[in-house]
Amino acid sequence: MAIQTPVLRTVGLGKTYTDFWGRPRLAALKDLTVEVRPGEVFGLLGPNGSGKTTTIKLLLGLLRPTSGDAFVFGCDPGDRVVKQRIGYLPEETYLYKFLTADETMSFFGRLFGLDEATIRTRSDTLIRMVGLEHARRRHLGEYSKGMARRLGLAQSLINDPDLVILDEPTSGLDPIGSAEVKDLIVRLKQSGKTVLLCSHLLADVEDVCDRIAILHQGSLLEVGSVDELLRNDDRQVVELRAPDAAVLEAVRSAAGDHLVSVAPPRERLESHFRRIIAAAGSQGTSRS
Amino acid sequence: MKGLVAVARLGLKEALRARLWLAFVAAGVVLMGLGLRLGAVDEGARLKLAVVGVMGAMGFVVILLAILAGAQQIRRDLDARVAFLLFSKPLSRLGYLVGRWLGVMIGLLIGILALAAVGTGVIALTFDRTPEPAAVVTPSTWERVSALGERTPIATDAQRQSLTGPVGDGIRWTLTNLPSASPEGIPLLVKAMVRGTDPTVMVDECLVSIDAAPSLDASPLVLTVDSDSPYGGSLPGQVLLRHRDVNRDDHRQDFVRLLIPPAAVAPDGTCLIRLTRLDARPLVVLTKDTSVMVTGDGGGLYVNLVRGGLVLLAVAGLLASATLVVAVVAHLGVSLLAGLTLYFAGSLLWTLQEALIYERLSAPVRRLMELALVLVPDFDRFTVAARLAAGHGIPWSVVGEAWLAYGCYTVVFLAVAWIMLVRKEF
Numbered sequence: 001m002a003i004q005t006p007v008l009r010t011v012g013l014g015k016t017y018t019d020f021w022g023r024p025r026l027a028a029l030k031d032l033t034v035e036v037r038p039g040e041v042f043g044l045l046g047p048n049g050s051g052k053t054t055t056i057k058l059l060l061g062l063l064r065p066t067s068g069d070a071f072v073f074g075c076d077p078g079d080r081v082v083k084q085r086i087g088y089l090p091e092e093t094y095l096y097k098f099l100t101a102d103e104t105m106s107f108f109g110r111l112f113g114l115d116e117a118t119i120r121t122r123s124d125t126l127i128r129m130v131g132l133e134h135a136r137r138r139h140l141g142e143y144s145k146g147m148a149r150r151l152g153l154a155q156s157l158i159n160d161p162d163l164v165i166l167d168e169p170t171s172g173l174d175p176i177g178s179a180e181v182k183d184l185i186v187r188l189k190q191s192g193k194t195v196l197l198c199s200h201l202l203a204d205v206e207d208v209c210d211r212i213a214i215l216h217q218g219s220l221l222e223v224g225s226v227d228e229l230l231r232n233d234d235r236q237v238v239e240l241r242a243p244d245a246a247v248l249e250a251v252r253s254a255a256g257d258h259l260v261s262v263a264p265p266r267e268r269l270e271s272h273f274r275r276i277i278a279a280a281g282s283q284g285t286s287r288s
Numbered sequence: 289m290k291g292l293v294a295v296a297r298l299g300l301k302e303a304l305r306a307r308l309w310l311a312f313v314a315a316g317v318v319l320m321g322l323g324l325r326l327g328a329v330d331e332g333a334r335l336k337l338a339v340v341g342v343m344g345a346m347g348f349v350v351i352l353l354a355i356l357a358g359a360q361q362i363r364r365d366l367d368a369r370v371a372f373l374l375f376s377k378p379l380s381r382l383g384y385l386v387g388r389w390l391g392v393m394i395g396l397l398i399g400i401l402a403l404a405a406v407g408t409g410v411i412a413l414t415f416d417r418t419p420e421p422a423a424v425v426t427p428s429t430w431e432r433v434s435a436l437g438e439r440t441p442i443a444t445d446a447q448r449q450s451l452t453g454p455v456g457d458g459i460r461w462t463l464t465n466l467p468s469a470s471p472e473g474i475p476l477l478v479k480a481m482v483r484g485t486d487p488t489v490m491v492d493e494c495l496v497s498i499d500a501a502p503s504l505d506a507s508p509l510v511l512t513v514d515s516d517s518p519y520g521g522s523l524p525g526q527v528l529l530r531h532r533d534v535n536r537d538d539h540r541q542d543f544v545r546l547l548i549p550p551a552a553v554a555p556d557g558t559c560l561i562r563l564t565r566l567d568a569r570p571l572v573v574l575t576k577d578t579s580v581m582v583t584g585d586g587g588g589l590y591v592n593l594v595r596g597g598l599v600l601l602a603v604a605g606l607l608a609s610a611t612l613v614v615a616v617v618a619h620l621g622v623s624l625l626a627g628l629t630l631y632f633a634g635s636l637l638w639t640l641q642e643a644l645i646y647e648r649l650s651a652p653v654r655r656l657m658e659l660a661l662v663l664v665p666d667f668d669r670f671t672v673a674a675r676l677a678a679g680h681g682i683p684w685s686v687v688g689e690a691w692l693a694y695g696c697y698t699v700v701f702l703a704v705a706w707i708m709l710v711r712k713e714f
Binding site for chain 1: 290291293294297298301302305306368369370372373374375376377378379380713714
């Protein structure tokens with residue numbers, strides 16, 4: 001079986017910011033060694049200031065490393081051929097307010113050297129996908145933060161990238177929008193794309209990532225699959241469908257001193273919210 | 289390359305959608321209006337002021353927008369971190385920089401075309417006519433000719449010749465590539481500096497004869513003064529030259545106007561013009577390029593305003609690239625200040641030249657000023673407004689010369705800005 005080249009690979013990667021005189025001021029990233037494999041969703045997790053964005057900037061060639069190396073598709077991150085295969089959504093939405101959504105997509109499409117027909121087709125698809133069809137001819141200055149975020153996401157996919165780097169993709173989005181972004185990440189994975197997801201929202205990462213790396217103050221604390229890292233072999237969960245009192249009593253007596261708790265499972269707030277909003281939406285539709 | 293074009297298009301779109309340029313264009317129109325309302329002795333002078341007003345307005349708009357637009361766009365991209373997103377795409381930093389510069393230049397070019405049209409229209413409506421700047425053909429060679437017909441070559445680097453000898457001595461210029469003559473003939477303009485040989489006697493005019501021939505073998509045809517000439521009329525076959533300083537070069541006021549008959553021009557467009565002094569008292573000083581010239585169709589006012597605008601655009605390109613350099617590393621205010629400082633420095637180089645001539649300066653200061661004269665671009669080198677006002681057309685060669693002169697600086701500034709942008713981390 002052929003060994004697949006990692007999409008992203010860092011070896012002892014480090015970045016120290018310096019002052020005007022070149023004196024070290026802040027070690028933002030220290031000795032980071034990780035690999036991201038083709039087709040996986042990899043989460044970069046950590047509190048603010050842990051070095052997540054610095055890592056992304058190094059992987060995009062926007063910063064030069066002070067130590068170590070970074071490889072994207074086996075090449076230098078600054079290589080324009082590499083950038084041709086990357087879609088990137090920054091932490092904040094930096095777009096031109098004087099352009100419309102269509103013009104924004106067209107501009108970024110041209111940066112990738114796409115022809116007009118391809119740009120038009122992809123723009124239509126992506127703008128529809130992020131739910132901005134109704135506002136595609138409005139200037140971005142009139143967009144809400146969430147709308148701008150959705151367009152930012154759309155622009156990051158205009159080149160049909162092999163690697164999508166998403167820095168806090170759900171920031172500024174309502175719960176529905178966040179859930180849609182997570183659904184999108186799953187769809188990207190299903191279509192064979194590699195996704196690097198950077199977030200400090202643990203639930204987001206847990207929901208969609210195959211593997212995660214946890215950073216703290218520029219250092220890598222842990223790296224591995226979500227299941228491996230979160231697995232707790234000291235405990236077991238037993239799920240029962242519609243148990244009556246007798247069954248529950250039987251379980252309690254069988255477990256004896258090993259039992260921790262017996263309680264009905266709770267629905268997650270996000271899925272509950274999505275369900276009632278969807279129900280309200282369908283009621284409104286049927287009324288109208 | 290596609291990225292460069294995309295950024296240039298973006299810059300143009302931004303320039304057109306931003307309302308800032310409207311204020312500058314409005315100010316330009318006001319300047320044009322002021323140029324039309326300035327009082328002058330006659331209509332000819334008012335027309336000159338109007339042309340200067342239009343060119344001045346174009347210069348005002350083009351220079352200020354060049355300094356402001358490029359720096360503002362780049363600074364905004366860096367401050368608002370849009371550049372962060374742009375450089376994550378396959379867009380080279382050189383492509384981004386040149387695209388930004390090109391976007392500003394295309395925007396300014398549109399402004400020049402529009403302002404030249406407005407200016408031409410306003411002048412035509414106000415004066416019921418537009419001045420017609422003339423294309424000029426200057427002599428390719430010249431030689432001295434004595435009263436006995438002896439010919440003496442003049443050194444190629446000599447720009448002036450004084451006629452002080454006996455009556456009958458003169459100068460012969462060779463004009464080549466003349467336009468095909470109309471039946472009325474080709475207009476010939478002649479002027480000279482005339483002084484007395486005796487300092488106690490005031491002399492400012494000299495009687496001369498001017499003839500033309502297609503070749504040395506052909507018998508020359510004596511030229512007569514055109515009825516449109518502002519001065520110079522005298523007895524048939526004679527021309528009364530009045531003193532005109534070297535700085536006076538208004539086609540309508542400062543030159544004797546004659547007509548070269550078609551028979552005096554060879555089929556290949558060659559014509560020999562001979563000026564012979566008929567009065568021994570005055571000293572006549574002639575120059576190779578500015579004493580004798582043939583004028584032709586210069587292409588109309590609009591075309592010449594556009595060519596003048598293109599010369600201004602070359603200056604604007606330099607200033608835009610210089611402000612880009614500063615904008616990459618400093619705030620917008622500093623960038624604007626740097627652009628304006630360079631413009632003022634380049635417009636006031638003559639003060640340095642005068643100071644070097646007339647002031648007592650210490651050696652280091654003198655060296656510094658000499659260095660500034662070499663390094664700082666001279667924005668007064670192509671006086672397009674004055675040329676147009678004096679009736680001179682702006683030939684494409686002047687436009688090319690300006691782009692060559694200022695383009696070198698532009699390339700250097702863009703290269704420096706590129707190096708700084710490449711070194712910049714985001």
